[in-house]
Amino acid sequence: MATSSITEHGEHRLAIDVQGLTCRYDDFVAVDGLDLTVREGELFALLGTNGAGKTTALETIQGLRQPDGGAVMVLGLDIAADRAAAMSRCGVMLQETGYADELTVRETVGLLGALSGRDDDPDRLLDLAGLVGRRDVRVGQLSGGERRRLDFAVAAYGSPKLLFLDEPTTALDPAARGALWAGVQLMRDAGTTIVLTTHYLEEAERYADRVAVMSQGRIVQQGTVAEVLGRRPSRITFRADPSTVLPVAAVAEPDGSVEIDTFDPQTDLLALLTWASRTRTPLEQLEVSGARLEEIFLDTERAGAPTAAV
Numbered sequence: 001m002a003t004s005s006i007t008e009h010g011e012h013r014l015a016i017d018v019q020g021l022t023c024r025y026d027d028f029v030a031v032d033g034l035d036l037t038v039r040e041g042e043l044f045a046l047l048g049t050n051g052a053g054k055t056t057a058l059e060t061i062q063g064l065r066q067p068d069g070g071a072v073m074v075l076g077l078d079i080a081a082d083r084a085a086a087m088s089r090c091g092v093m094l095q096e097t098g099y100a101d102e103l104t105v106r107e108t109v110g111l112l113g114a115l116s117g118r119d120d121d122p123d124r125l126l127d128l129a130g131l132v133g134r135r136d137v138r139v140g141q142l143s144g145g146e147r148r149r150l151d152f153a154v155a156a157y158g159s160p161k162l163l164f165l166d167e168p169t170t171a172l173d174p175a176a177r178g179a180l181w182a183g184v185q186l187m188r189d190a191g192t193t194i195v196l197t198t199h200y201l202e203e204a205e206r207y208a209d210r211v212a213v214m215s216q217g218r219i220v221q222q223g224t225v226a227e228v229l230g231r232r233p234s235r236i237t238f239r240a241d242p243s244t245v246l247p248v249a250a251v252a253e254p255d256g257s258v259e260i261d262t263f264d265p266q267t268d269l270l271a272l273l274t275w276a277s278r279t280r281t282p283l284e285q286l287e288v289s290g291a292r293l294e295e296i297f298l299d300t301e302r303a304g305a306p307t308a309a310v
């Protein structure tokens, strides 16, 4: 992250500051007192199951919907009062965008990008989005993955200060995903704050500086990937004779499978291996796995109600 995102008082400058945001559809509360902060210069992933409230929250943060309660500041501006000024510094990649099929890729980037009010070179965007080879192809002839990269090129036009990406890699093949992530990382490295939603948790784990997990309209986990993962234990698994008395606390099943959940895998593994060596106990299929976002995500869904630390 760029050091310029820290104030002279050592605090993080905020690209987005949401306090107590509530959004209703008639009597249904889709976003329920949401507190969310995104720091300048970071790549922030908003996660959650279908219907968790991510799109509603992001649309409200972008000023497309009026909140039923709470306050939203975007790039230091109150979105309710200064939407035009705030959004003129933002790029938005929606889940679907309509294009004129007969225009070429370069024409489309140039025309739609210019609507942002920012200047840029369309060829730079085509390079960023991995579309140089498709420059003169008509948009109607693009594949789904190429269209998604076109969405990205248009949203990134003029290097916005803040870029919203709604499920940017959904339905892309691995090569197209890699190309899009490379472009996203270049934007972040150049100082753009990125806020994205995704259902690909491994991508959030790999690329995001911080993540938030939404459930039933509220944030149930928020922090750096390491912080969020650190709230869940690592797991040591192996198979051993069911009659074996183990040196560490474990869940041993009658079929011989053993699970050890631990926040100190190094110490527990060392104790286990030392003991196994001394007692000549075979530990078959021994594996150690760190916590994954997917497990945390599933935990919060199983819990049903928002309870976890934020």
Ligand SMILES: Nc1ncnc2c1ncn2[C@@H]1O[C@H](COP(=O)(O)OP(=O)(O)OP(=O)(O)O)[C@@H](O)[C@H]1O
Residues within 6 Å of the ligand: 025, 028, 030, 048, 049, 050, 051, 052, 053, 054, 055, 056, 057
């Ligand atoms: N126009 C609407 N009218 C009534 N209810 C709505 C409307 N739009 C969304 N909802 C409801 O609000 C809740 C949150 O929806 P939202 O689209 O914000 O979730 P999401 O987290 O973005 O889901 P997804 O991952 O599927 O995009 C859901 O229960 C949804 O059914």
